[in-house]
Amino acid sequence: MEKKMNLNLLTLVVLVTLPTCFAYNATIGWQTFNKGPPLVIANGGTSGLYPDQTLRAYRDAANSTSSPLALLCDLMISKDNFGICRPGFFLEMSTNTTSYPATAKRSTYSGYGQNLTGYFANDFTLAELLTVTGMRTSNARPPIFTQETLAAPENVSQIAAEFGVATWINVEFPEFFQEYPAPNSLLSYLTSFLKTNKVQYLSVTNSSILKLIAPTNGTRLVLKLLDYDGLVDPLFQNLTDIATYAQGVLVPNSYVIPKNFTGYGVYEGQATTAVQDAHKAGLEIFVYGFANDRQPYIYNYSKDPVLEVLSYVGDSFTADGIVTDFPNTAATAIHCYPDGFDKPSTIQASTPKLTNPIIIAEDGASGDLPGSTMAAYLKAIDDGADYIECKVQITSDGVPICRDGENLLNNTNIGSSQAKLEKYYTAYPDFGYGVFSFDVPSTEIQNLRGIISRPNNSTSRDPANDGKESILTLKEFLNLSKIYTNTGLYVNVQNAYKVYRLKNLDMVSAVATALAVADLTNAGDKVLLASEDTSALNAFQEVIPNVRLVYVIANNEMDYSVPREVLKEIKKYADTVHIYRSFIDRIDPYTYFVNKMTSVVQEAKALNMTVFYASISNEYLNLAFDYRADPHLKMYYLLQELQSNGKSLLDGFLTVYPATVYNFLNNNYCYRTLGGATNRSMSGRNDPIYRVYPDATAIWYIPPAFPVLNVTQGPVSYGNVVNATPPAPPPKPSSSPSLGSNLPFTLLASAVLIFILNFTLQQVIIDG
Numbered sequence: 001m002e003k004k005m006n007l008n009l010l011t012l013v014v015l016v017t018l019p020t021c022f023a024y025n026a027t028i029g030w031q032t033f034n035k036g037p038p039l040v041i042a043n044g045g046t047s048g049l050y051p052d053q054t055l056r057a058y059r060d061a062a063n064s065t066s067s068p069l070a071l072l073c074d075l076m077i078s079k080d081n082f083g084i085c086r087p088g089f090f091l092e093m094s095t096n097t098t099s100y101p102a103t104a105k106r107s108t109y110s111g112y113g114q115n116l117t118g119y120f121a122n123d124f125t126l127a128e129l130l131t132v133t134g135m136r137t138s139n140a141r142p143p144i145f146t147q148e149t150l151a152a153p154e155n156v157s158q159i160a161a162e163f164g165v166a167t168w169i170n171v172e173f174p175e176f177f178q179e180y181p182a183p184n185s186l187l188s189y190l191t192s193f194l195k196t197n198k199v200q201y202l203s204v205t206n207s208s209i210l211k212l213i214a215p216t217n218g219t220r221l222v223l224k225l226l227d228y229d230g231l232v233d234p235l236f237q238n239l240t241d242i243a244t245y246a247q248g249v250l251v252p253n254s255y256v257i258p259k260n261f262t263g264y265g266v267y268e269g270q271a272t273t274a275v276q277d278a279h280k281a282g283l284e285i286f287v288y289g290f291a292n293d294r295q296p297y298i299y300n301y302s303k304d305p306v307l308e309v310l311s312y313v314g315d316s317f318t319a320d321g322i323v324t325d326f327p328n329t330a331a332t333a334i335h336c337y338p339d340g341f342d343k344p345s346t347i348q349a350s351t352p353k354l355t356n357p358i359i360i361a362e363d364g365a366s367g368d369l370p371g372s373t374m375a376a377y378l379k380a381i382d383d384g385a386d387y388i389e390c391k392v393q394i395t396s397d398g399v400p401i402c403r404d405g406e407n408l409l410n411n412t413n414i415g416s417s418q419a420k421l422e423k424y425y426t427a428y429p430d431f432g433y434g435v436f437s438f439d440v441p442s443t444e445i446q447n448l449r450g451i452i453s454r455p456n457n458s459t460s461r462d463p464a465n466d467g468k469e470s471i472l473t474l475k476e477f478l479n480l481s482k483i484y485t486n487t488g489l490y491v492n493v494q495n496a497y498k499v500y501r502l503k504n505l506d507m508v509s510a511v512a513t514a515l516a517v518a519d520l521t522n523a524g525d526k527v528l529l530a531s532e533d534t535s536a537l538n539a540f541q542e543v544i545p546n547v548r549l550v551y552v553i554a555n556n557e558m559d560y561s562v563p564r565e566v567l568k569e570i571k572k573y574a575d576t577v578h579i580y581r582s583f584i585d586r587i588d589p590y591t592y593f594v595n596k597m598t599s600v601v602q603e604a605k606a607l608n609m610t611v612f613y614a615s616i617s618n619e620y621l622n623l624a625f626d627y628r629a630d631p632h633l634k635m636y637y638l639l640q641e642l643q644s645n646g647k648s649l650l651d652g653f654l655t656v657y658p659a660t661v662y663n664f665l666n667n668n669y670c671y672r673t674l675g676g677a678t679n680r681s682m683s684g685r686n687d688p689i690y691r692v693y694p695d696a697t698a699i700w701y702i703p704p705a706f707p708v709l710n711v712t713q714g715p716v717s718y719g720n721v722v723n724a725t726p727p728a729p730p731p732k733p734s735s736s737p738s739l740g741s742n743l744p745f746t747l748l749a750s751a752v753l754i755f756i757l758n759f760t761l762q763q764v765i766i767d768g
Contacts (some may be wrong), residue, residue: 006260023138031318033284038313039321040330041070041168041286044087045151048141048291049628051134052094054148058156062163063359065327066335066689069199070166073156073322076121077177077185079201082192083153084129087137090118093620095150096481097130102128104557111176122181126152140293142625144591144698166200169193170224170250174209187212194219200627203250221249222286227252230259230403236274239281243573248284248320256287256312256319264463266298266509268311275317285678287312288323290330291622292629300461302368303618304660306632309333310335310340329630336632336670336689341663344676357639358652359661360490360528361385362615363404365452367461367656369412370450373469377480384662385490387528389654390477392498394512399442400474400510404453406495413467419760430498438503445471445653460619472512478518481526489525491515492552508539508718521547530578535716537573549574550612553583553709560709564603569711578609578654584613585638586703587624594626601642601649612652613638616661626692631657635664636671 029035042065047058060069073085087094097103097119105124108117121129134148153169161168165615171177171186178186184320186209194216203222204210215221223246225233232255235242236729242249249680251274258269270461278285292305301308309330312319322330364376365383377388390402413434415421424435438444473492481489511529520527522545530550531537536548551564551574562583570577579600588595604611620629627634635653642649655661664671672690 004030013098019511025184026490030651031315032320033279034320037068038318038334039068039070039166040065040327040334041072041288041321042322042327043072043087043288043325044074045071046327046628047087047137048701049625050142050145050174052087052137052325053151054152054155055155055159056145057134058151058159061327062165062542063157065508066331067165069163069327069331070168070321071156071160072168072170073151073153074172075153075169075177075189076173077181077189078121078126078129079123079181080125081185082126083189084121085156087154088515089116089176091121091129091132092119094134094137096146097132097133100132103132106417109176109180111179117711120180122177126468131413137713140629141618142591142593142701144699145761153193154197161198167198168203169199171202171204171206171209172224174204174206176342178209180378182508194527201248203248206272207242211276220251220284222246222248223478224250224254225255226255227289230254230261239278239283243282246283248286248311249278250286250288250323253287253289253312256285256317258709259444261296263611265296266296268300271311271317272319275319284320286321286323290324290326291666292326292329297370297460299464302657302659303460303620304657305329305630306333306337307341307660310337314340326627326628326630328633330453332632336668337663338669339667341659341667342763347461355764357648357665357667358386358651359384360387360389360612360652360654361658362389362654362656363391363402364388365656365658366404366453367616367618370452370469371404371656372472372475373450373478374472375465375469377472377477380658381480381484381487383659384485384666385658386652387490387526388480390472390474391494392470392491392493393437393440394505394507394510395437395445396439396503396505397441397443398505398510399445399466400507400514401442401445402472402474402477403437406431406436406438406499408437408440408445408448409434411451411453412445413451414440414448428502430495430502438499440474454615455619455622460621474514475518478514478520481520482516483590487519488528490528490550492550493529493531493533493536495533496531496532496718497716500716500718506718508536508543512540512543515544528576530574533713534570534573534711535713536718539716539718541573548576550576550578551711552578553580553584554578555614559706561706562598562600562709564607564712566605566709566711567600567609567687568603571609572608575608576651577604579604580610583640585624588699588701590624592696594624594692594694595699595701595703596694597641605644605649608625608652612647612654613650615654615656616674617655618657618660625698626694631660632664632668633689633692636689637659656740 015544031429032038042061044052045062047057049059050060053073061071074087076084076086078084091097103124103340106117107120108115132148133146134150135146136143137439152354157167158307174186191212198217199219201222202219203224205224205226207223210221223242225236255274260267260269275285297303306329309322310333312322313334324330360379363371365379366376369376369379372390380388391404392400393403393406404411424439429432448471450469450471452461452463454460493507493511498509499505513519521544527547528550529540529547532552532554539551551570563762583598583600586599601611616631616635618631623629624632627676639648653661
């Protein structure tokens with residue numbers, strides 16, 4: 001049973017790294033109905049950042065999103081039969097209507113089979129509605145934009161005309177507004193509005209009412225179908241009938257790629273033929289339900305919103321439009337990734353891999369799989385990581401292991417054993433409460449299994465592979481260099497000073513010995529040895545002087561400054577510095593917008609130091625609001641801000657999602673020119689990624705003068721440090737070498753299975 005579980009896990013590792021469909025095929029062209037690029041439909045403007053369907057949200061969408069673009073307004077009818085754009089059904093869900101006496105009036109209506117009580121647009125005049133302001137509709141979005149003016153359809157049409165983009169009017173509750181504020185109020189308003197305003201798209205959720213609308217000025221009628229808990233509307237089964245009164249359909253994304261909701265997240269299944277069927281019936285098909293900050297996460301995409309959009313604009317089918325709260329992200333997917341996401345092995349041969357910044361996979365691909373496990377490391381290698389990281393902890397009997405932190409409760413299944421909890425659960429002033437690796441012998445740790453880290457909440461990462469992968473020793477990690485010779489090893493020794501003082505366990509000796517035994521202490525070895533302890537780095541300098549050292553400015557030191565004097569002190573121990581993001585692009589703690597970019601990177605480069613940025617995460621909760629819940633936008637901003645003479649000042653990115661960083665650096669047509677004469681930009685030009693400009697109005701916090709970071713530590717005499725002279729080279733292999741002769745069986749089996757499964761799946765794709 002255990003072998004079967006391992007095989008299933010490895011199959012998953014392969015499947016999640018297969019390239020997605022391409023956005024554009026130069027041979028067959030776009031697969032949309034009209035053979036042009038897909039339409040980005042800004043749902044209420046940039047409603048993922050600014051209050052939905054306000055003037056600011058619409059203007060931002062038009063200003064920051066590449067064409068083709070449409071601005072979508074959800075139409076409601078006011079008491080005096082004018083239009084207003086509002087999401088949802090009740091005004092109190094998206095405005096501060098209850099704060100104003102003129103609009104603080106609740107009503108009850110009978111509709112949709114129930115009594116509806118709340119604040120309704122049809123109870124107030126347009127003038128009254130325009131006195132209230134919009135507010136966020138999700139707690140995941142900025143709370144500070146509280147004075148944004150609501151938009152009427154006329155405003156949307158004017159903004160669209162100003163920027164040369166399309167207007168899309170959507171009627172979500174046509175039955176209600178056809179009856180209220182007066183009979184025929186909806187059709188009366190639409191008839192008048194369509195005569196005087198250019199509307200490219202009009203969608204309605206009721207087919208009977210849609211049939212009554214006589215479009216003018218070239219308006220395309222679209223039937224919007226709803227998501228009934230994953231069930232498809234029966235109307236969708238008769239597309240040829242829909243084509244008699246509409247030119248398109250607007251459907252939930254689950255119609256195109258079904259979703260499977262579990263107790264902890266969402267998985268997507270195989271794509272349906274919905275897009276192809278609509279096109280055969282003569283209909284355009286637009287897809288809604290996209291938001292970068294949606295919960296629960298869809299695990300298929302590693303929380304990468306660009307990758308999700310690319311799944312709907314692929315080579316085998318392409319939706320005609322994407323309705324999203326973050327239009328810039330959809331435009332980035334369509335404009336900047338005409339080849340989709342590729343694995344490193346499938347990047348065009350004519351495109352040299354970007355060598356700077358390098359990609360360091362934190363604990364492997366630990367955003368998708370339990371970190372510091374064989375599966376996570378193999379996936380990171382497959383995803384294009386230049387280096388894979390082992391954060392070194394130590395067992396009570398002195399065996400170095402790879403774990404993200406010394407507290408085993410956070411990253412292993414030890415918490416499921418009541419006996420082990422009672423035996424080892426304790427507290428230390430420097431480490432808090434938990435079960436710590438330095439208290440547990442290696443014989444017990446080898447029976448534990450890894451679980452995925454959950455930095456934000458219990459549902460943020462996929463737990464499907466928890467409890468399946470064993471805990472790796474540092475020795476096993478170092479053995480990976482024997483197979484994957486192009487991938488470097490990033491050995492991050494954590495808390496060596498504290499552990500030595502607390503437990504008299506010598507991590508420096510253990511790590512130096514392991515590197516020497518593995519013959520990885522030579523100047524040419526692709527090994528980086530990192531620590532936040534200057535005492536450890538000083539000891540490493542003495543015993544393994546040829547290994548390149550990295551000083552880690554730890555995340556728990558964020559309330560300190562790092563001036564040039566501190567960097568000069570650091571350089572005594574290491575020429576490379578690993579800096580957490582909070583020291584570089586500081587975030588306002590009240591508004592969660594970027595406060596200011598510090599000068600620490602420039603200061604380090606002035607001292608000829610190498611700088612690694614930690615870290616890039618796809619989860620929107622780890623991104624400042626400026627980045628619009630889009631890690632691609634963050635990378636672009638950092639690389640634009642931190643450059644000199646067109647060259648990046650950042651030498652490396654640490655990330656738990658190496659595939660995202662790899663594709664941004666190597667497969668993004670907007671970031672770098674790719675493909676030469678075969679450049680396939682979707683619109684005939686390389687559309688720029690939107691440039692982030694930190695919003696001065698969103699900064700409420702003036703950072704104090706932080707105390708200077710102290711990097712020196714008390715003297716430590718690490719004992720038993722080996723004479724790290726490399727061993728004699730092993731004998732040359734025979735003509736039929738056995739990889740398994742020098743490797744653990746689990747490592748060999750994993751590598752072989754990965755190869756077999758990749759080959760098998762490629763044959764299936766080719767034969768299919």
